[in-house]
Amino acid sequence: MTDFNYKRLEDLIESTWRGKDEKKCLWWQGEWWSWARFAALTDDCAEKLRTAGFSKGQRLALLLPNSPLVLALSLACWRLGGAVAPLNARTGAVNLSDTIKMLDVHSVILTEDGAKKAREAGFMSDIPLAAAPLEGPLPAWKGREGRPETDELAVIFSTSGTSGLPKAVGCTHGNLIGDLEPIAAHVPGLESETGVILNVLPNFHAFGYTVAGLLALTYGMAQTVVPSFVPVENTIKAIKESGVNRVIAVPTVMAFLLGALEKRGERIEGVDFVITGGDRLNVQMEGRCREHLGVGILEGYGLTECSPVVAVNRAEATKKLGTVGPAFYNYEIEIRDREGNKIGLHDEGVLYLKGPAVVRGYFRDEENTRERFTPDGWFNTGDVVRIDEDGYIKIVDRATDIIIVSGFNVYPQEVEAVLCKHPAVHAAVAVGEKNKVAGELVKAFIILEEGAQATPKELMEYCKDHLAHYKVPRKIGFVKEYPISPTGKILRRELRKMKIEKEK
Incomplete structure (x- = not known):
């Protein structure tokens, strides 16, 4: 049983791999890594970062696809009292210049190809770039000093905005632990050490990073790390070869995955859980999933500002199609009208949340923080919901999409x-x-x-x-x-x- 009596996530994770040295940790490019090999990469990253001048309160930008290096760098940064800021590598460093400046990072870690393109396009010279293979090791380099933040900060996600700079959501160690801890009680069996989680959702997004990558590390499970979902044939191959039995996905990924299996006339055996979030699920996908993966879908719901999971259907036997299940037990819930006035819990209205997984606000952005966070800690999700008598939440719509x-x-x-x-x-x-x-x-x-x-x-x-x-x-x-x-x-x-x- 995982002991969550830790204040820092790297201590919690490292406690789970004690005694597991030669057991399977992560599958990467056709090969299983042991926990000992992953720990060695983490140690090397921490030492290289220390030599590069990375210290308490600093931030490290990651422009990398899903890879062992993303996970190892996260733990290494936390060990040194800093935070990681994963960004979309496909967007490129030059196109993300304003975001990187806003994050005030020590340096940017990216691939050789990414670094070459950035330099050729004239990336800002005052923020160092360090290129590395996706399985390490890091090179030697020197970073810059940014204005330090609290060492409670663990990861910063940059959410998509309709215009201008994205909002940066800073999750603390306490936020992430507060979101990972309830999972075992909320979805029984998901955290079993026999689990092999599919880590294919982009790790620059909270859902992929936390619910695939960190969930596996925290509970001592194995994970299959795939750099990109496309081409879908590669993902199917990885699922089969590594024995994935826990699929974490968004509805769009499920549509492509099931579509490919249908065309091939294939069925993948051995899957115990399929959990979706990140967008609405078409309930008609349930039957297709049963046919080609052997199980139904547990739909969930979350927001980056909640680190990210808020609710998920608990099990096949108790789930309610068309709902995202009940909220985790450590959330307080209110329903309010458009003006922010509290109404009945079972009335249709905007969902407000408070709890240990809810972040304190947006990174160095007081204006946007005031718009969504109340002074007493409530977060306005912007989602219109209905909650039934059993506590199951139905997302009616985004308030902004009405x-x-x-x-x-x-x-x-x-x-x-x-x-x-x-x-x-x-x-x-x-x-x-x-x-x-x-x-x-x-x-x-x-x-x-x-x-x-x-x-x-x-x-x-x-x-x-x-x-x-x-x-x-x-x-x-x-x-x-x-x-x-x-x-x-x-x-x-x-x-x-x-x-x-x-x-x-």
Whole structure:
């Protein structure tokens, strides 16, 4: 049983690998690493960082794909009293210059190719770059001194913003421990030492980093580290070769994974858990998952500001499809109206949270902190929810995604659920479009089932039979795929910009 009586995450993690020296720790590029090998890489990283001048309160930017080096550098930074700031390597150092400056980092760790491209593109010279192989070792280099922060800070995630700089969310050791500790009680069996977790979600995002990488390290489980989900054939191969039995994914990844297995006519045996989060799950995926992975899906919910998990369905026997399950036991919950006034717990409204996993605010950003965090510690999630009598949470919609038609609220999820019941529709996304008369109108973007046909008029008529008139899409367009973020979320803001000609 993991002992969570630690104040720092590296102490907690290192306590789990005692006596496991030759046991499986992580699978990487077709080979199993032992805990001893991973510990040696961590030790080497810590020593190289110390020599590079990295010290208490400093931050280290990581522009790396998922790899042993990301995990080892995290532990090494914590050992020295600093923090890591994982960033999207595909974006490139030059394009992330403003974010890197905002984070005030000691240096940037990236691949040889990433460093070469950064230097050729004229990356800022005052922030040192250090290039290394994804399995180490680090080179020798010297960093810079940034303004130090508290050594309680463990990791900073840069969340996507609609404009300007992203918000930087700083998670402390206490935040991460407060989110990892309830998992064993909340999802029985998930933390078993026989577990092999799939670590394929990007580790610059809280869901992939914490719920795959750190969860495995904290509970002494093995993990399969895959640098990128695509090509999907490589991920399927890694799952089979390493014996993955715990799949952590976002709905977009599940759609591609199941689609590939369907085309190949394959079924993967031995999977015990499939957990999704990060975006809404189409409940129709449940049957496909059972067919090709042998289990159903436990849907969960979280936010970067909550380190990140808030709720998840506990088990197959007790889950409720269409909900994200009950919240972890260490959260306080309030439901408030749009003005921030507390209403009934089972009324539909905006979810507010307080607890050990909730961060204190945004990194060096008082204005955005005031907008989402109350002085007494409550965090406004921005999500409209309904909580049933058993405590199961249904995400109605993002407050910012609600479409207001002639003063009436339209929840995109409701429109999308109706459209997805049409036999020709594979996927649907509904967004608002500005309208001079009604304020907004509903428009929808459809991906059809392979070989199926439907017209906008046909789908609108279908919606009229199942939705109130103001909820019916006035424009429907067909697409092959949706614009998605690097973390697999559908970019609704991009769909709002896309024009659809109204069918005559």
